[in-house]
Amino acid sequence: MKPVDLKQIARELGLSVTTVSKALNDYPDVSKKTKLRVKNLAIKLNYTPNSFALGLRKQESKTIGVIIPDNVHYFFSRVIKGILEVAEKSNYLVILMQSNEDYELEKKQVDLLIGKGVAGILISLSNKTHDFGHLNKIIDSNIPLILFDKIAKNVNCSKVIIDDRKAAYDAVSYLIKKGYKRIAHFRGDLNPQNSIDRFLGYKKALLDNNIEFDSSLVYLCNNNSDFEDGYNNAKKLLSDHKNNVDAVFTVNDLLAIGAIKYFNDNKIKMPESIAIFGFSNWFMSSVISPSLSTVEQHGFEMGKQSGTLLLHEIYCKHNRVKVEHQRIVIQTELVIRDSC
Incomplete structure (x- = not known):
């Protein structure tokens, strides 16, 4: 069915299109009686204003x-x-x-x-x-x-x-206070500012707690930082460092969930053997096993x-x-x- 327009309302009431438009927009030069007739018919016919056309007339896009x-x-x-x-x-x-x-x-x-x-x-x-x-x-x-x-x-x-650097700093500082010292970082691409800032927050937390920064514990995840990146880098992390790492801080929760899947598949207990901290607080973070500690971004x-x-x-x-x-x-x- 063709949508009702101003022409149809004007035709049925014997008014001009201009008068109908003014009535619908409460112009003062239209009588209350005419406004009432126009608005009642508009309701009866389920008339809906075309917001795009209205924006063009007013030179104001909505x-x-x-x-x-x-x-x-x-x-x-x-x-x-x-x-x-x-x-x-x-x-x-x-x-x-x-x-x-x-x-x-x-x-x-x-x-x-x-x-x-x-x-x-x-x-x-x-x-x-x-x-x-x-x-x-x-x-x-x-x-x-x-x-x-x-x-x-x-x-x-x-x-x-958000303050990505501070949020990452707080997460890694929490891990350190819980006794973790060899903390790996699964970071995002080199380009995005939030990936850079989360890496810098991670690094500063280590240095401020007198833990030497080890670049071999930083893994670049450039495949959109997804589940598969997390899984594969968890495998590589344990191959590279065996039992010489006790925690992982990831740039987002999807990486962390991928890592958790790898550790579960290989019977590696969390957090007893290795702890994981994510970033974003996805819905999945609360329902996986173990449930994931993370940063809430709101x-x-x-x-x-x-x-x-x-x-x-x-x-x-x-x-x-x-x-x-x-x-x-x-x-x-x-x-x-x-x-x-």
Whole structure:
């Protein structure tokens, strides 16, 4: 069935389209009687305004774009939920895209969103993003941009993050206080800032506790830091160091879960023989055996804060208010379970 439009309402009431539009938007130059007739018929016919067309008429888009690197991660599903909650309350539509950790795809998606005339864009960068020209293109197009989670420090826009370095430092410091000294690290790609910061937090915790940093205990996981990386690196870790390692700190929970699977398959007891500490607090972290100690990132809160900040900057743009870029840091916490 064809959607009801303003022309149909105007035709049935013998009014002009302009009068019907004004009545629905409560213009003062339309009588209360006419407004009532128009609104009653609109309800009867289930009329729904075309928000995209309305935005074009007002030169104000009610759509925002969101690009994430991967929707498999529980963390990003929580972020998206937070963004959607904020957007829906303000009657904004959300175009959600996934870069699949692909820099070239991320650039294409940015161009598509700019072409669609979105009001603002939220991005968590792919692990492969090494150049930021496409982000500057957004800024040059006068479109508000917010980076969240995986960011570029030198891009001139607002950012919503956690303190990855401190969170990693706190996790490794906890392991050390529990008596673990030979702590390996399964790190992410060399490029993403959060991977770098978690590695630096790990390293600083060792040095601050008078434990010599051993580069042979650091394993690069560049296959999107997934379950298979965790499994294979756990195998390599024990092959390289045999019984000379007593804990592992991973850059995310999926790596840790892969490592736990390997240790369980090979009858290696946790935490008696080796402890594991993850990062992100996935749902799976609480149901595997042993349950995984991890860092809670509060993804839902990050999504809400990112969405709220973007809508604020959109408002400032429309009302010609100078935007002061912000750096919002979401607090993290350690979730201690059976793996250490």
